[in-house]
Amino acid sequence: MKKNISKRKINMPNKETAASIKNENNFIGLFIEPSAIKTASRRCVYIKESHAELISKVVFINPKANMTIGGYINAVLEQHFNQYYDDILDYYESQKSAFGL
Secondary structure (H helix, E strand, O other): OOOOHHHOOOOOOOHHHHHHHOOOOOHHHHHOOOOOOOHHHOOOOOOOHHHHHHHHHHHHOOHHHOOOHHHHHHHHHHHHHHHHHHHHHHHHHHHHHHOOO
């Protein structure tokens, strides 16, 4: 049985929260792009159903964009890693040394 995702409520941040986390980069330029990930290099991940539903809506609204869910998630992660690279590296190093690795 196919689920009808258009009738399901998806929790979205309110306008003030969304505005506070938005930076000077635009959404379309950062995240709406054709998927360039090769199938052999992909990994399976599990995300909340509500996130998957919203991502599906964004990805499949324009078939000409040639996007995939994996491509969108990859673009989001690229932005996250670019923005927080130093913090991620600091955390990794602190945990590595804390466990004697």
